[in-house]
Amino acid sequence: MEENEQIGILIYKYVSQEISTEEKVVLEKWIAESEDNKVFFEEAINSEDILKEIIERHKVVSDEDMERAWLKMTNMGLVPGFTKVIKQGWTWWRYPMAAAVLVTVALGSYLFFYRSKPASVDRSLTEVKQADISPGQAKAVLTLSDGRKVVLDSASSQIVAVQGNVSVKNQNGQLVYTGSNNGAEVIYNTLSTAKAQTYATVLADGSKVWLNSASSIRYPVAFVGKERFVEIEGEAYFEVAHNKAKPFKILVNDVQVEVTGTSFNIQAYSDESMIRTTLLEGGVKITSIPSSSGSEKATNLKPGQQAQFRSDKSIAVIDNVDVEQVTAWTSGLFHFKNNDLETIMRQISRWYDVEVAYADNIPNTTYSGKIRRSSNLSQVLAVLESAGLHFKIEDKKVIVTQ
Amino acid sequence: MKDLNDLVERFNKGEPSAYKDIFDHYYKDIMYFAWKMLGSKEDAEDLTIQIFSKLFERHTDFNTAPNIKAFLFITIRNACLNFLRNKKYETEMRKKFAEKMESDYRLSLEYTVKSDLLEAVQKAISNLPETYRRIFRLLILEERKPSEVAALLDISLDNVYQQKKRALQMLRMRLDDKALTLTMFSSFIYSFLKKI
Numbered sequence: 100m101e102e103n104e105q106i107g108i109l110i111y112k113y114v115s116q117e118i119s120t121e122e123k124v125v126l127e128k129w130i131a132e133s134e135d136n137k138v139f140f141e142e143a144i145n146s147e148d149i150l151k152e153i154i155e156r157h158k159v160v161s162d163e164d165m166e167r168a169w170l171k172m173t174n175m176g177l178v179p180g181f182t183k184v185i186k187q188g189w190t191w192w193r194y195p196m197a198a199a200v201l202v203t204v205a206l207g208s209y210l211f212f213y214r215s216k217p218a219s220v221d222r223s224l225t226e227v228k229q230a231d232i233s234p235g236q237a238k239a240v241l242t243l244s245d246g247r248k249v250v251l252d253s254a255s256s257q258i259v260a261v262q263g264n265v266s267v268k269n270q271n272g273q274l275v276y277t278g279s280n281n282g283a284e285v286i287y288n289t290l291s292t293a294k295a296q297t298y299a300t301v302l303a304d305g306s307k308v309w310l311n312s313a314s315s316i317r318y319p320v321a322f323v324g325k326e327r328f329v330e331i332e333g334e335a336y337f338e339v340a341h342n343k344a345k346p347f348k349i350l351v352n353d354v355q356v357e358v359t360g361t362s363f364n365i366q367a368y369s370d371e372s373m374i375r376t377t378l379l380e381g382g383v384k385i386t387s388i389p390s391s392s393g394s395e396k397a398t399n400l401k402p403g404q405q406a407q408f409r410s411d412k413s414i415a416v417i418d419n420v421d422v423e424q425v426t427a428w429t430s431g432l433f434h435f436k437n438n439d440l441e442t443i444m445r446q447i448s449r450w451y452d453v454e455v456a457y458a459d460n461i462p463n464t465t466y467s468g469k470i471r472r473s474s475n476l477s478q479v480l481a482v483l484e485s486a487g488l489h490f491k492i493e494d495k496k497v498i499v500t501q
Numbered sequence: 502m503k504d505l506n507d508l509v510e511r512f513n514k515g516e517p518s519a520y521k522d523i524f525d526h527y528y529k530d531i532m533y534f535a536w537k538m539l540g541s542k543e544d545a546e547d548l549t550i551q552i553f554s555k556l557f558e559r560h561t562d563f564n565t566a567p568n569i570k571a572f573l574f575i576t577i578r579n580a581c582l583n584f585l586r587n588k589k590y591e592t593e594m595r596k597k598f599a600e601k602m603e604s605d606y607r608l609s610l611e612y613t614v615k616s617d618l619l620e621a622v623q624k625a626i627s628n629l630p631e632t633y634r635r636i637f638r639l640l641i642l643e644e645r646k647p648s649e650v651a652a653l654l655d656i657s658l659d660n661v662y663q664q665k666k667r668a669l670q671m672l673r674m675r676l677d678d679k680a681l682t683l684t685m686f687s688s689f690i691y692s693f694l695k696k697i
Contacts, residue, residue, distance in 0.1 A: 107613055135601075139610050150641075153619060157642040159536050160529045168532070168546055169524055177554040180517045338632065341655040361656075362632040380632050380664060402667065423671055426630045 110143050232476035232492065235312055235450045237272035239298035244286040244320065251290075251298060262286055262320040265303055274300040280321035291315035292333070294452035297428075302329075305340035306347065309429050312449040313368070334366040336429045339381075353388040354408050363400075364425050370445060374408040376400065377425045387412060431472045433479070437465040440488070444499065451476045453492075458500040462488075505566050512560055512569075520557055523569070528553070530616060531573050538581040538599045540591030548584060552577045567613075574612040578602050625672055633668035640665055 109126040112118040118126070130140050142148055172178055237253040241260075249259050253272035260267040263286065265278035274290060290300055292310050299309045303321045310316060314333025327347040339347045339358045347358040351367045354374055361381035367374040376385055378400040385406050386397045398406050398414055405420040427434030433450075435443055443466060444455040450472060466486055470479050480490045480497070491498040508526070511519035531552065535545035552573060556563075563569050582599060590596035602608050626637055639650045640661070647665075651658045 106610075107617065135604060135607050139607065143615060149615075149619065149622070152615075153622060154642055154644060156529065156533045156619070157638075159542065160532045164532075164542075164546070165525070165528050168528065168550055169521065171546075172524075172550050172553065175550075177550065177557065178520050179515065179557055179560070180520075362630075379630065380660075380667075402663075423630060429630060430628055432628075 110140065113144065232451050232453060232495070233295075234473055234475060235295040235297055235452075237298055238296040239274075239290055239292045239310065241267070241274060242289040242291070244288060262288070265320050267320075272299060274298065276301060276303040276320060278321065279303060280323055283321075283323060285319045285321075285323055287317055288320055289315055289317040294449050304342060304345075307338040309336040311335065311366075311428055312452075331365060331367070333368055334364070334428070336362075336364045336426055338362045355386045355388055357384040357386065358382075364422075364429075366425075368445075368449075372409065375405055375425075376408075377405040377420055377422055378402050379422050379426065385414070387414065427469070428472065433470045433472055435469070436467050438467070439463075439465055440499070443483070444497070447476070447479060447497070451479075452495065454496045456496060456498050458498050460501075461499075462501070509563065509566050509569065513563055515560055520560075523556075524553060527570070527573055530612075530619075531577050534574065534611075535577050535581055538578070538595060538602060539584065540595045544584065548577060548580045552580060570612055570616070571609070574608060575605075578608055629668065629671055633664070633671055636661070636664045636668050637672075 106126070106129055109118065109122055109129075112122060113126060126140075130137050239251045241249045241251055243249065243260055244262060247260075251259070251269050251274060256268075256270050258266055258268045259274075263278075263280040263283055265276055265280055267288070268275045268277070280286075290298060290310060292298055292312055292314050294313050296312055297310060299307065300316070300318075301307050302318055304327060306327070308316055308318075308329075311334035314331065314335055316329055316331045316335060318329040319327070322345060325345060327342070327345050328350070329348070330350045332351070337349070337358070338361055341361070349356040349358070349365065351365055351374060354367075354376075356363075356365065356376055358381070362379040363381075363383055364377045364379070365374070366376075376383065380402055383400050384397060385400065385408075386395055387408060388395070396412070396414055398416055400406055400416065403419055403422060405417045405425070407415045407417065409415070421436060424434045424436050433443075433446060440461055447453070448455050453476065464487075466483070468482065468486075470482050476492065476497070480492075484490065489500045491500065505526070508519060508522050512523050528549065532545055532549045535548050536542060539545050539548070555576060556569070556573060559572075563572070582603065585599055590599065602611070626634065629637065636650070639645050639653065640647065645653070647658055647661045651661045654661070656664075
């Protein structure tokens with residue numbers, strides 16, 4: 100096994116042209132040892148072959164295939180500690196699609212049970228020295244047009260409401276709107292997350308919105324009328340469905356973002372100094388709504404640009420923004436890049452629902468790095484501690500010391 | 502990697518959630534390998550499930566990830582060869598592959614060197630934002646024609662090429678990021694990206 104690892108390393112070095120003359124001799128000797136070795140070497144360095152394998156593997160085994168195989172295994176009793184439970188006396192749901200819903204709920208909770216606990220959470224349960232703080236979860240509150248509130252989480256998979264001819268289904272951490280209310284009046288729903296929560300929704304036109312913590316979006320249940328108009332607070336990532344006939348407009352504080360294309364991120368937290376709109380794909384036009392006198396200011400963004408609206412109403416456009424960093428939260432990561440401590444702690448405060456206090460003067464250093472958002476607070480702080488900071492957790496308060 | 506070691510530890514201890522996590526980590530590799538030998542998805546899936554069942558039963562025997570991987574590949578290889586003894590090879594290609602895999606040494610190169618490479622590339626792709634992941638999946642993994650992708654996403658053909666360019670740029674940027682543990686393979690992946 101070790102020899103294989105050695106050879107593997109040499110092959111990589113060869114391909115990246117970082118191989119030393121001595122190492123090359125070792126590698127050539129290995130290649131000459133057998134026809135097998137020669138063939139393997141030629142295959143390994145042929146990146147076209149690797150690409151073909153990736154493509155082929157993608158076609159042969161999908162995520163659905165894998166889930167299906169897992170269910171097969173559990174049904175056949177092949178997974179230790181997993182007994183098939185047949186509950187008696189199901190509670191019947193009040194919605195018309197009872198039978199279909201029942202099946203999805205059962206499957207949903209199956210998957211939920213086995214996927215819900217990331218490694219980091221399990222670890223904290225066994226090493227209980229100090230109470231640790233769990234990361235945010237897929238949870239939100241949906242406010243319907245009549246004011247009724249529905250608590251959403253990723254555990255259940257069911258239709259939560261019917262608004263006109265539109266069905267509202269909660270499915271694996273996503274709220275999905277299907278249907279249309281042609282000709283009717285526009286009715287609005289609001290999806291909101293508190294600190295330590297995140298959720299996603301698919302609107303009736305197919306646009307997808309991801310909500311970060313302490314954020315909300317107010318949107319029409321169905322897009323009747325000439326425009327698609329939504330309002331947001333906090334931070335959201337959008338993938339807007341194309342419809343040239345119906346422009347998509349977002350109002351955030353007193354800034355309006357008009358979308359002519361696909362994907363972008365808007366961050367507008369009240370404790371941040373500016374509203375940041377970052378464009379990944381397509382085009383957006385940003386207009387700041389004037390307060391009283393003063394003219395409208397409009398900016399068009401190209402992919403890779405970020406518009407920054409400050410409190411003094413000035414707009415700055417930054418080029419070549421690291422869009423991956425900006426949208427890292429949608430991939431379950433904290434991505435810090437030359438960020439000061441306060442910016443970092445604000446993000447942590449929102450995701451872990453903690454207060455932050457500074458015992459000493461805040462150091463002038465900036466920090467970079469990536470941390471999984473599924474980590475517990477102590478794990479995140481441990482990473483920051485390795486950069487020279489010190490923390491104390493008291494209940495739901497984090498104190499930063501030197 | 503730290504997370505994988507944690508997972509192996511939990512699996513060794515028999516923590517309930519570890520079984521699915523182990524399954525998720527290795528299933529596709531093993532299933533794909535079995536398919537390369539047998540040529541039939543159904544048969545490959547059946548054998549793979551049996552092999553995982555064996556692995557689960559012996560969970561206390563495994564302390565490291567390389568041990569688990571070696572066990573999985575060796576036992577699936579043996580199960581496939583056994584299976585093939587009673588059946589004809591699906592194609593000449595399958596026969597050639599099966600014969601190659603009879604060599605323990607050749608097998609081990611397959612699941613160490615080659616497998617690590619595939620994993621590194623896959624990981625780099627899976628960490629892209631959804632928009633770029635999607636264009637990568639449609640154009641490269643599903644090998645759709647650019648015109649097809651344009652129609653599917655309701656965007657212009659030019660836009661498709663632009664998105665592809667940006668997705669590759671982002672992949673390269675990620676590989677440049679020294680904070681990632683992918684740097685070992687980054688130069689290889691760079692040359693691999695040139696072929697796309």
